[in-house]
Amino acid sequence: MVTTLADDRPEIELMRSARFRKDREGEWKRLADLVAHVEKRGLSGLSFDESLELTALYRQSVNSLSLAREISLDQALLHYLESLTTRAYLAVYAPRTTLVGLVGRFFKTGAPQAIRRSWLHILVATFLLFGGAFAAYFLTLSDPTWYYAFVPGGLSGGRGPEASEEFLRNALYGDNAGSVERLAAFSTQLFTHNTQVSIMSFTLGVMACLPSGLLTFYNGTVLGTFFAIHDAKGLAFDLFGWLSIHGVTELAALIIAAAGGFRLGAAVLFPGQRTRGAALRHAGRDATKLALVAALMLLAAGLLEGFGRQLITDLWSRIIIGWSIGGMWLAWFVLCGRKRQVKI
Numbered sequence: 001m002v003t004t005l006a007d008d009r010p011e012i013e014l015m016r017s018a019r020f021r022k023d024r025e026g027e028w029k030r031l032a033d034l035v036a037h038v039e040k041r042g043l044s045g046l047s048f049d050e051s052l053e054l055t056a057l058y059r060q061s062v063n064s065l066s067l068a069r070e071i072s073l074d075q076a077l078l079h080y081l082e083s084l085t086t087r088a089y090l091a092v093y094a095p096r097t098t099l100v101g102l103v104g105r106f107f108k109t110g111a112p113q114a115i116r117r118s119w120l121h122i123l124v125a126t127f128l129l130f131g132g133a134f135a136a137y138f139l140t141l142s143d144p145t146w147y148y149a150f151v152p153g154g155l156s157g158g159r160g161p162e163a164s165e166e167f168l169r170n171a172l173y174g175d176n177a178g179s180v181e182r183l184a185a186f187s188t189q190l191f192t193h194n195t196q197v198s199i200m201s202f203t204l205g206v207m208a209c210l211p212s213g214l215l216t217f218y219n220g221t222v223l224g225t226f227f228a229i230h231d232a233k234g235l236a237f238d239l240f241g242w243l244s245i246h247g248v249t250e251l252a253a254l255i256i257a258a259a260g261g262f263r264l265g266a267a268v269l270f271p272g273q274r275t276r277g278a279a280l281r282h283a284g285r286d287a288t289k290l291a292l293v294a295a296l297m298l299l300a301a302g303l304l305e306g307f308g309r310q311l312i313t314d315l316w317s318r319i320i321i322g323w324s325i326g327g328m329w330l331a332w333f334v335l336c337g338r339k340r341q342v343k344i
Contacts, residue, residue, distance in 0.1 A: 021077060024064055031057040031088055038091040058088040109337035114289035116333065118259050125216050125258035129251065132220025140228035147229060150221040159226065165233040172235065172242045173313050195298055198257035202291050205261020212261035219254060241315040244322030246305035252329060253297035260290030
């Protein structure tokens with residue numbers, strides 16, 4: 001019986017496939033090990049040399065797959081190479097970010113860079129807040145009846161123009177149980193008020209910035225009015241110390257929230273080369289980060305207010321603690337997330 005070439009073809013292809021696999025099987029196994037390591041621990045778990053090896057072996061496996069398709073090797077080998085190259089592609093190119101990685105990136109680079117990119121909006125919000133404070137301070141100092149125009153009735157906590165110096169001092173330093181209760185109620189109301197203003201300043205910023213600007217200015221008038229009432233009784237510096245322990249963080253949060261709203265409003269007013277929708281989406285990335293920072297700072301301010309106000313009654317201790325924490329916030333915003341220059 002004569003054997004034809006067609007009859008020998010399957011056997012020849014099988015031999016070629018076996019030789020093809022034998023010549024390259026070590027590289028494929030090594031690539032599979034590296035890919036499995038990345039899938040379990042991420043790319044950060046590889047050394048620099050292993051990262052280079054991973055990319056080189058990935059390219060070689062793609063070439064092997066292309067060659068295997070051309071010479072029509074067995075389907076099992078083709079399926080194996082397709083699966084391996086797909087996994088290797090995802091290991092090399094696909095983003096593999098865990099929740100811990102996302103949070104770490106937010107604190108290391110995302111948030112501080114967004115703050116620095118929004119410096120102009122933060123400056124505008126700061127000007128509006130303290131502009132309102134100075135305006136209300138001088139108006140109330142000259143005419144105490146302005147107090148009732150700026151401060152809602154439920155927010156005063158008994159601290160009006162008619163309050164005596166003794167009452168205000170006892171409230172600031174908690175000299176008796178009643179004053180502590182009044183101070184706690186007032187602080188809770190003030191914190192709730194500032195939180196509501198912060199949220200509204202951010203969410204309403206998309207309406208051409210105007211509502212955010214008015215809310216920020218108004219919140220400044222409340223601050224200025226309270227300073228005028230205390231200054232009239234010689235307690236302005238005492239109020240400054242009482243506010244410092246939590247107010248530095250809380251007011252900064254309000255400013256940052258308003259700046260986030262301004263980012264959205266500016267995108268609507270000045271979209272540039274983008275459509276308004278595209279400009280709003282682009283600005284929303286930084287604005288969202290500013291809102292998260294403001295929320296984090298408000299949480300920290302609530303903890304400082306809840307514990308520090310009752311545990312720390314010394315004036316200078318309040319000032320030092322409050323402004324030291326403010327300095328740490330500033331260091332985070334200014335120093336973190338900067339690219340290091342490589343010296344050649």
